[in-house]
Amino acid sequence: MADTTMEKRLPGEAVASKAPSPLLVAVKETIFTAVLVFLLGVLMVGFQTQAIQGQYLSFVTRFDDVLWAVAIVPIGRFLLALDRQGQSWPALIVGGLAFLYFFGAGSTGVMELDVYKTLPLPFEEAMVNVIFGLGALLVFGTAIKSLRTAGQGRRTLPAREAAEARRANFARRLSVVLGPVLVAAAVVLPWTPWGDRQLVDSLVLVLTYVMLGWGLNIVVGLAGLLDLGYVAFYAVGAYTYAKLSTELGLTFWESLPIAGIFSAAFGVALGFPVLRLRGDYLAIVTLGFGEMIRIVLINWQAFTGGPNGIGSIGKITFFGFPFERKAAEGVTTFHELFGLQFSGSHRVYFLYYVILVLALITNFATIRLRKLPIGRAWEALREDETACRALGINPTNTKLTAFAIGAMFAGFAGSFFATRQGFVSPESFTFIESAVILSIVVLGGMGSQVGVALAAILLIGLPEALRELALYRMLAFGASMVLIMLWRPKGLLSYREPTILLHARNKKPMVSGTVK
Amino acid sequence: MNAALQQMTEPAMPLLTVEHLTMRFGGLVAIDDASFVAQHREITGVIGPNGAGKTTLFNCITGFYKPTVGRLTLAAADRPPMLLEQMEGFKIGQQASVARTFQNVRLFTGMSVLENLMVAQHNKLMRASGYTFLGLLGLPSFNRAERVARDLAVHWLDRIGLTHLADEPAGSLPYGDQRRLEIARAMCTEPVLLCLDEPAAGLNPRESAELNTLLRSIRDELGIGILLIEHDMSVVMGTCDHIVVLDYGRKIADGSPSEIRSDPAVIRAYLGEEEE
Ligand SMILES: Nc1ncnc2c1ncn2[C@@H]1O[C@H](COP(=O)(O)OP(=O)(O)O)[C@@H](O)[C@H]1O
Ligand SMILES: [Mg+2]
Numbered sequence A: 001m002a003d004t005t006m007e008k009r010l011p012g013e014a015v016a017s018k019a020p021s022p023l024l025v026a027v028k029e030t031i032f033t034a035v036l037v038f039l040l041g042v043l044m045v046g047f048q049t050q051a052i053q054g055q056y057l058s059f060v061t062r063f064d065d066v067l068w069a070v071a072i073v074p075i076g077r078f079l080l081a082l083d084r085q086g087q088s089w090p091a092l093i094v095g096g097l098a099f100l101y102f103f104g105a106g107s108t109g110v111m112e113l114d115v116y117k118t119l120p121l122p123f124e125e126a127m128v129n130v131i132f133g134l135g136a137l138l139v140f141g142t143a144i145k146s147l148r149t150a151g152q153g154r155r156t157l158p159a160r161e162a163a164e165a166r167r168a169n170f171a172r173r174l175s176v177v178l179g180p181v182l183v184a185a186a187v188v189l190p191w192t193p194w195g196d197r198q199l200v201d202s203l204v205l206v207l208t209y210v211m212l213g214w215g216l217n218i219v220v221g222l223a224g225l226l227d228l229g230y231v232a233f234y235a236v237g238a239y240t241y242a243k244l245s246t247e248l249g250l251t252f253w254e255s256l257p258i259a260g261i262f263s264a265a266f267g268v269a270l271g272f273p274v275l276r277l278r279g280d281y282l283a284i285v286t287l288g289f290g291e292m293i294r295i296v297l298i299n300w301q302a303f304t305g306g307p308n309g310i311g312s313i314g315k316i317t318f319f320g321f322p323f324e325r326k327a328a329e330g331v332t333t334f335h336e337l338f339g340l341q342f343s344g345s346h347r348v349y350f351l352y353y354v355i356l357v358l359a360l361i362t363n364f365a366t367i368r369l370r371k372l373p374i375g376r377a378w379e380a381l382r383e384d385e386t387a388c389r390a391l392g393i394n395p396t397n398t399k400l401t402a403f404a405i406g407a408m409f410a411g412f413a414g415s416f417f418a419t420r421q422g423f424v425s426p427e428s429f430t431f432i433e434s435a436v437i438l439s440i441v442v443l444g445g446m447g448s449q450v451g452v453a454l455a456a457i458l459l460i461g462l463p464e465a466l467r468e469l470a471l472y473r474m475l476a477f478g479a480s481m482v483l484i485m486l487w488r489p490k491g492l493l494s495y496r497e498p499t500i501l502l503h504a505r506n507k508k509p510m511v512s513g514t515v516k
Numbered sequence B: 001m002n003a004a005l006q007q008m009t010e011p012a013m014p015l016l017t018v019e020h021l022t023m024r025f026g027g028l029v030a031i032d033d034a035s036f037v038a039q040h041r042e043i044t045g046v047i048g049p050n051g052a053g054k055t056t057l058f059n060c061i062t063g064f065y066k067p068t069v070g071r072l073t074l075a076a077a078d079r080p081p082m083l084l085e086q087m088e089g090f091k092i093g094q095q096a097s098v099a100r101t102f103q104n105v106r107l108f109t110g111m112s113v114l115e116n117l118m119v120a121q122h123n124k125l126m127r128a129s130g131y132t133f134l135g136l137l138g139l140p141s142f143n144r145a146e147r148v149a150r151d152l153a154v155h156w157l158d159r160i161g162l163t164h165l166a167d168e169p170a171g172s173l174p175y176g177d178q179r180r181l182e183i184a185r186a187m188c189t190e191p192v193l194l195c196l197d198e199p200a201a202g203l204n205p206r207e208s209a210e211l212n213t214l215l216r217s218i219r220d221e222l223g224i225g226i227l228l229i230e231h232d233m234s235v236v237m238g239t240c241d242h243i244v245v246l247d248y249g250r251k252i253a254d255g256s257p258s259e260i261r262s263d264p265a266v267i268r269a270y271l272g273e274e275e276e
Helices: A002-007 A022-044 A063-084 A089-115 A123-152 A157-191 A197-222 A231-248 A252-274 A279-299 A334-338 A345-370 A373-383 A385-390 A395-421 A431-444 A449-465 A467-487 B002-009 B054-061 B089-094 B113-119 B122-128 B133-137 B140-160 B175-188 B205-222 B233-239 B257-261 B264-270
Strands: A047-052 A056-061 B016-025 B028-038 B043-047 B069-074 B098-100 B193-197 B225-229 B242-247 B250-255
Touching: A022 A063, A063 A089, A063 A123, A089 A123, A123 A467, A157 A197, A157 A345, A157 A449, A197 A345, A197 A373, A197 A395, A197 A431, A197 A449, A231 A252, A231 A279, A231 A395, A231 A431, A252 A279, A252 A395, A279 A431, A334 A345, A345 A373, A345 A395, A345 A449, A345 B133, A373 A385, A373 A395, A373 B113, A373 B122, A385 A395, A385 B089, A431 A449, A431 A467, B016 B054, B028 B054, B028 B069, B028 B242, B043 B054, B043 B205, B043 B233, B054 B069, B054 B098, B054 B193, B054 B225, B089 B098, B098 B175, B113 B140, B113 B175, B122 B140, B140 B175, B140 B205, B175 B193, B175 B205, B205 B225, B205 B233, B225 B233, B233 B257, B242 B257, B242 B264, B250 B257, B250 B264
Parallel strands: B028 B250, B043 B225, B043 B242, B098 B193, B193 B225
Antiparallel strands: A047 A056, B016 B028, B016 B069, B242 B250
């Protein structure tokens, strides 16, 4: 297949008269691919080993699956080949439809695994669909990309730069307006007619992810450390409160700082050996650590309760006044304190404000840290670690602080999660959680606080709102990621405000006048 | 002269002493038993054909490579001598106050010009911010330190003529400005030894003439030592007090510009390479 890539042409480029027709080239590639798929498939898919009576190994043949692969994979190849010859529309249409089909079919298997623990499709079959679906997505995405570059080819470089600058400027102004509006709306919402208990309960979940997104943003957005195991620190925070509550009887408010410190310590302990690694290597190792924590939680039965988790964790109190109909002797409840009628909603509304405040603390801490030397060093490290070293910045310590502070906020969010649920178990801390949080950060626009909040609303809030469509959650998730990455490769609202300005904004000299 | 007087009060040791430096990469000997010194208040040129080992020399001095053999002694006026080859990479910038620029400019391109210069003052500002804890509270002492740092940055921006672009992303500057900004960034670390790797590469004649002026003024006003790798002979001959010539990792000559100009070994090494 390597030699075919040599023929790569820009879309729309005229094909020289001597060159073979696009269709011929595509057909040649397709046949080649079919042969290759057959040769690989016969051996890797065609035979499946099977234990007979648990003693002997035998195999069954699966040649029908091989034939399916031989039929389907070359179609993708054919579309890609056509796309490379400048014919992108077939790839766009067929790829898009195939993605919808396969992922629709596949996700009903895979996502259920997490949510309802039932499997309408056998796992293997669901995975096959997912794999074909990803292939189709690749075809679809490639087509969109070629159509876009073909479109952009017509614009000159300065025009593109100017468009980029306009976009960043728009994102900046939108964020400046949207930030306070969102905060104000969040504060007053429970008092409005729309703020019913169910909505507020959903928003508690959304805000938890906003907080996690902002916490991870410190690690990924500012320091540029790709952490795929962020959920581990969320888990540490949750279990810390669970243990402190059930064993020592500490309240949520007493445990919160301890959980934060404990998670930060975990961040340092895990970060120390791995932060020498860069980029992809770091991502893989953090992914491993995330899974390790979960597996330890499952297997350390005596301490963590194993797969059953820890239950009857202390509920949140209004700084000591419980949200209960009848409290124990000598304890004033929240509704007695304020002379209200008891209502189960009080606790929900209080949880809502607690997570709102916790999330906003994360936000303001991030904004403040960014303007301190440590925050600038994080960003510098993201830009160029070698240059940082030459300037005498200790890369390991700087990364560790980012890791630890990010972990601390995850720990806070984790203990909030534990007190809200009253129950923790390893299932809540799977890799998919890390992936969701990371998607929120990337989708929002790395480093953009408002963008992260919007992305959390989009990715967590929408599926909550459209519960009937829960089946298509993963589908929507994947599709929205692809679309955003294609149209807004830098995220929904990405722009970067310098942490220190010498000239006032309005007196700013025009860049376009000075560059070339 | 004043400079001559100061010279006499200087410690006996040169600013940088390189002894028997050897750097091997597997079978390749990039630097082969090189010894030379760089004096206080002097610009020491390091020249040689491509692949002679000049950048590798800088990487050894600034801790990016650990030399296979050899000793690198830095003797700044106000502190005991330090053995650079034994120090961890970033500590050479942090504690030995050696700053450098890179052959391929390495700015923080997404950050603003001013931010680049603030990052260079990281260690000083970290102490002032009480390692972040006091800075979070916004104490006046930290704000004062931040203002002082900004003033230093603006001072260097004025000197390289980029003050009006202070808030622009460093990556949006033209190439020549980026080169000067990298020098300014190195200077903001307040070094005792400044190592410049081909600072005139890609500059037009007017810009390299400005560079000459800048380098001489850094030497004369701040009294620091400069190690200068350069191919542009107008810059080398116009600024260097002393020149070391490397070829295939070996030192083939060492002397004043006029001595180097007439050295037969140097002429042979440069034959077909560069014309003066
Ligand atoms: N990290 C490295 N690994 C292997 N070889 C290297 C490394 N760094 C430099 N070299 C080799 O050392 C020699 C000297 O390179 P360099 O110092 O960059 O030369 P100069 O800067 O004088 O042009 C070259 O042959 C180069 O390939
Ligand atoms: Mg070099």
